[in-house]
Amino acid sequence: MTSQPGRHFLQIPGPTNVPDQVLRAISAPTIDHRGPDFASLTTELLTSLKPVFGTSGPVVVFPGSGTGAWEAALVNTLSTGDRVLHVETGHFATLWQRMAAGLGLYVDFVPGDWRHGVSPEAVAERLTADSARTIKAVCVVHNETSTGVTSRVSEIRQAMDATGHPALLLVDTISSLGSIDYRHDEWGVDVTVAGSQKGLMLPPGLGFNAVSEKALAASRTARLRKSYWDWQPIIEANRRGFFPYTPATNLLYGLAEALRMLEAEGLPAVFARHDRHAAATRTAVRGWGLEVLCVDDREHSSSLTAVLMPDDQDADKVREIILERFDMSLGAGLGKLAGRVFRIGHLGHFNDLTLAGTLAGVQMGLQLAGVRIDPNGLTAALDVLRSE
Template identity: 80%
Template sequence: MPARTGRHFLQIPGPTNVPDQVLRAMAAPTIDHRGPEFAALTAHLLEAIKPVFGTTGPVVIYPASGTGAWEAALVNTLSPGDEVLCFETGHFSTLWQDMAKALGLNVTSVPGDWRHGASPEELTRRLAADSAHTFKAVCVVHNETSTGVTSRIADLRRALESTGHPALLLVDTISSLGSIDYRHDEWGVDVTVAGSQKGLMLPPGLSFNAVSDKALAASKTSRLAKSFWDWAPVLEANRRGFFPYTPATNLLYALAEALDMLAAEGLTQVYARHARHAAATRAAVRGWGLEVLCADEREHSGSLTAVLMPEDCDADELRAVVLERFDMSLGAGLGRLAGRVFRIGHLGHFNDLTLAGTLTGVQMGLGLAGFPADPAGLPAALKVLGAR
């Protein structure tokens, strides 16, 4: 590898850039996780995390990736053979379905084109036809990291309520929490799944379940096997400020710092910043003569933008050029989108100049990769960034 100067531009949609103050917080000495200082830290975190989810209810924290939080959501609320309705909106939604099947659940998949979010109309139709209430849960990815499409959770909840169906609503916010407006309580979500390495600005290693009263009630009769993922012992230990296993102490220090940063900026401002950077990125993409993968203006992601390349262009070749020449990582196309798209992450610890540098690197990379990109792309983005 050639010698590099300056900092690497990590512009994938997660893990994201970790702020220096979060890294410094992680470097503090580890304390006794059975002592009073740790109990005070836990009590603070369990309250401070709630506004980010938009909940007043419990949030369970695991030392795990987001995949662990998926499993926790399923095994705590469902029983072997239960029917679940899953919307296919991208690569990660299919992985969630695969997990549900592996756990012994019967999955009905609602197919999608990966350019649109979960359809409230289709949810209404499916649940209205389920007069026997065989579906026990509906699984949706809020912001599909592989596509840059954000499903309209509030509309899905209204669709669910319009049918009077009792199914639980399970929502993955791994690439939206702390970046895109989300309201667990207001939208009637039963389990919200999240991870630490994206909008929360931490390294990978923590995952979360925000849990409704309805989900807690379901956990009392759930018969899927669980031990580490069981909510009950975690919630019981949390009442005293502890965990039933050795926690990721230094990542919890980092979480405390990150939550302080989000609160200082204000969540409304955080969401507005992400929406503005997303709008600037889409302006650049269209200015280059390329196409944003998300096909519905209501569903554009504030966290990332997936860019669709022409049929005769390999998106991975562009990514390789950008990495080699500018030491910048862009997100790869996943699943059926491999080689067809590249993804620009614009979430977490991010500002105007970081985005301008990212888009400059992409524009130069397009030229070096042989794509005749219109140079109007970058000025179009800067116009959005310069507007008050």
């Protein structure tokens, strides 16, 4: 593609745009990861991370992806042959259950339609039926990046508690942490999985596990093989401000700056900003006469919106036109949604004018692709932004 003036609009639902101040922090000279300055950095970081997860417990930081953090959650808490309950909410929930099976776990996979989140009632039904208590963990994707559907984690935990079942609750927050209200301790989550490249406003390269006391206890008897992903040596080294192997030093500089930015704005304001941008986006989609993939008003994502195209239209063709004409990247449909949806990311370092430009580009692209829409969709979205 030929070079175009202006900045590229990266409106996929992650990796997201990295703020200039975070990029500058990452570019600082690397320091000795065995020295006292690094120990101070680590201690500050691990303290600052806890409010973002909503926890007072340990947060383990890995040089790795969110997928690695998935694996860490499983191998630290479970043993070969253990039974785990996964619910099909979309592409990433499906990938996580495949990983579990590949690790030697027995997966009880509850099918879904990719338009709804996890049903608390379905989880309770499966756990109630498990009178022998063979299910050791329930694995939930909080915000399904492939569909724009957010599951109600607090209600899932309440449903689990009502059954009296001792299963652990493992939650993927890769596209929700730092963008959508989340409370590890209050909601009774045992392992929270996260990555650096979305709401935390960093490049890819860091994976996270927030860990409950119950999960730590399970890790002492878990027998799945692990080495790199083992929590215990990391938590032990972190007490002194260090890591048991070479950390991603410069990404940690960026993380420190990103956490300062989140603290300065205030997490309630961050969540409110994402909520209103999501509401404006859904207003545009419905104003155009198109359909939002998520069908439950309680479960709309504030990180992204997946747009379902008419049967006679190719979502990938629309994305191609928008990229070529307006230098804007939108998220593709994944798995069984390929060609049927495109995804608008509105998370991370993002403001009203960026959203207005994004929606204008989408509207023009839809028109150029010959999709029949009402052009007042953009105006309706701008009305939402003006009203706040």
